Amino acid sequence: MSNNAATIELLYKMADDQLILGHRNSEWTGFGPILEEDIAFSSMAQDKIGHSLALYTILEQLGERAPDTVAFTRKANQFHNCILTELPNGEYDFSLIRHFLFDTAEALRFELLKNSSFEPLAQVARKVRGELRYHTLHANTWIKQLGVATEESVSRLQGSLNVAIPYALGIFEESPFEKELITSGIFAGEHELKALWINKVEEVIGETNLQLPDWKLQTPILGGRIGKHSEYLQLLLDEMSEVFNIDPTAEW
Amino acid sequence: MYGGGNTFEEVKTDSFSQEDPIKLAEFEARIERGEKIEPSDWMPQLYRKQLIRMIEQHGHSEIIGALPEGTWITRAPGFKRKMALMAKVQDEVGHAQLLYSAAETLGKSREQMIDDLITGKSKYSNIFNYPTFTWADCCFISWLVDAGAIVNQLANAKGSYGPYCRALDRICAEESFHLKYGHHCVIYLASGTQKQRDMFQEALNRWWPPMMHFFGPADKISIHTQVLMKWKVKMGTNDDMRNQFLDMYVPKIWELGFTIPDSQLKKNSETGRWEYTEPDWEEFKRVINGDGPCNKERLEVRRIAEERGKWVREAMKAPNQKYVSPLA
Numbered sequence A: 001m002s003n004n005a006a007t008i009e010l011l012y013k014m015a016d017d018q019l020i021l022g023h024r025n026s027e028w029t030g031f032g033p034i035l036e037e038d039i040a041f042s043s044m045a046q047d048k049i050g051h052s053l054a055l056y057t058i059l060e061q062l063g064e065r066a067p068d069t070v071a072f073t074r075k076a077n078q079f080h081n082c083i084l085t086e087l088p089n090g091e092y093d094f095s096l097i098r099h100f101l102f103d104t105a106e107a108l109r110f111e112l113l114k115n116s117s118f119e120p121l122a123q124v125a126r127k128v129r130g131e132l133r134y135h136t137l138h139a140n141t142w143i144k145q146l147g148v149a150t151e152e153s154v155s156r157l158q159g160s161l162n163v164a165i166p167y168a169l170g171i172f173e174e175s176p177f178e179k180e181l182i183t184s185g186i187f188a189g190e191h192e193l194k195a196l197w198i199n200k201v202e203e204v205i206g207e208t209n210l211q212l213p214d215w216k217l218q219t220p221i222l223g224g225r226i227g228k229h230s231e232y233l234q235l236l237l238d239e240m241s242e243v244f245n246i247d248p249t250a251e252w
Numbered sequence B: 001m002y003g004g005g006n007t008f009e010e011v012k013t014d015s016f017s018q019e020d021p022i023k024l025a026e027f028e029a030r031i032e033r034g035e036k037i038e039p040s041d042w043m044p045q046l047y048r049k050q051l052i053r054m055i056e057q058h059g060h061s062e063i064i065g066a067l068p069e070g071t072w073i074t075r076a077p078g079f080k081r082k083m084a085l086m087a088k089v090q091d092e093v094g095h096a097q098l099l100y101s102a103a104e105t106l107g108k109s110r111e112q113m114i115d116d117l118i119t120g121k122s123k124y125s126n127i128f129n130y131p132t133f134t135w136a137d138c139c140f141i142s143w144l145v146d147a148g149a150i151v152n153q154l155a156n157a158k159g160s161y162g163p164y165c166r167a168l169d170r171i172c173a174e175e176s177f178h179l180k181y182g183h184h185c186v187i188y189l190a191s192g193t194q195k196q197r198d199m200f201q202e203a204l205n206r207w208w209p210p211m212m213h214f215f216g217p218a219d220k221i222s223i224h225t226q227v228l229m230k231w232k233v234k235m236g237t238n239d240d241m242r243n244q245f246l247d248m249y250v251p252k253i254w255e256l257g258f259t260i261p262d263s264q265l266k267k268n269s270e271t272g273r274w275e276y277t278e279p280d281w282e283e284f285k286r287v288i289n290g291d292g293p294c295n296k297e298r299l300e301v302r303r304i305a306e307e308r309g310k311w312v313r314e315a316m317k318a319p320n321q322k323y324v325s326p327l328a
Helices: A002-026 A035-061 A067-073 A092-113 A119-146 A151-172 A178-183 A190-205 A231-240 B021-032 B045-070 B079-104 B110-118 B135-156 B162-190 B194-213 B226-230 B238-255 B281-291 B295-308 B310-316
Strands: none
Touching (some): A002 A092, A002 A231, A035 A119, A092 A119, A092 A151, B045 B135, B045 B295, B079 B162, B135 B162, B194 B281, B281 B295
16 A cells, blocks of 8 residues: 555656746747747657656556646645746746756666566566657757857856756755655656766767766755645646636637 | 749749740640649740749748747747747748749759849738737737648649649648637637737738739730730639638638728629729738838848858858767
């Protein structure tokens, strides 16, 4: 039973991350710096919302409410996404840096989950990791290009990196169930994921003129996993549910 | 979507009289035989100019048209609609990319086209100068504006310029999914609650006049461009396209129990053509010349997006950037 609670907690935070960041990515539709980026962010948005639906569907099988209800009717304090995903898009440099930091972690997370002892999650992970390869390929390509290109591009990316890192460390906010997840073979845990992530981030940033901060001096911005969010999440949710809530019992 | 492929500016048809008569005759014979004209082939200046204008306007209609629907992506009700609408609007932006590439084969760069859009020098489909107040407005566009665009695009796909025709073939294949998606959304509104039905009826009332404008001015008041028809640049008259649309979609709208806000609308069984209240062409002219409800907003959004993205485009041109070879 406690295993079940641990799994549910893990699934919610992953699903909420994907839904909220997918929503943010979709806001780029029509506004990208070039048409190709418009299209790329829209593709990633579709993938992410699709991944969240796959995870909410597992949750439904575990006795939680239907995906539409869960996604469109909860309040901000019932969401478990990390705060990084809910921050407004800002300029393209911030969206790109967030995409890089988050998707690097997400790709590694699904890599770890492909052998999860919880088979429904392992199945989703095996499917999703192939798609996430394109997300990280996209992020790395742009970081490596803009991270060396012009004074302005390097300075913009550096500024956004400095802002985003403490939030990105919030991805790895540990749950009360870490030990159970690890010992039952469901998930290797946030601690291990974070170590892998730091290596990967250092590797990519090492190929650019960008500087990473001293990890030891960073204070992670936590709270998202336990429903303590920035003011931006409720606004996002109000917008997302505007039509749905005209009549939540109607079929649209 | 979205483009009408209709250009509403006057064409000076005498400007091709200075073309080499032998080359012109060969060119016209090729078109007559149903051959496609390719980018490196000889073509009259007027043909080139007119096609650039038409394809460019179509491209602009796609990216501007992404705005009134795109604004509903973040509000789409439920996973099914949210994912479908995202994919649909993304298709439209992809169409702009395809079309700009097709127009570039005729010698005008994408940057120049986007500059001309922002400065108001080149036009886009007039219908996107109207606002989408509710989810039902968004559904109207997905179903009926796309339907109207398909009528135009299927005709234009039989035109004479190879790159445009090939782009249109691909676009039409995607559009057919948009149409199904839009129709599906409207069926749910029609068979839903009273509030949902009212939402769509109100959207229909708002959008019907711009929808009638969509195909361009009535034949009796529009400039006849025989030479463009002969060169297969323009493939049908505005009234023909409008009639075809009415033929296909009025029965479907009625079938869902909605009222089209035109008491004169009926099919004449003798002529086989639809009769309707003449749309207000003065309003059409006013809106296309910049004085519609959303013209300023649409161009302003596009201008801001271009301005905010400028540093990215500059950085892409920087000499010290490394080429990262794709892994896939």
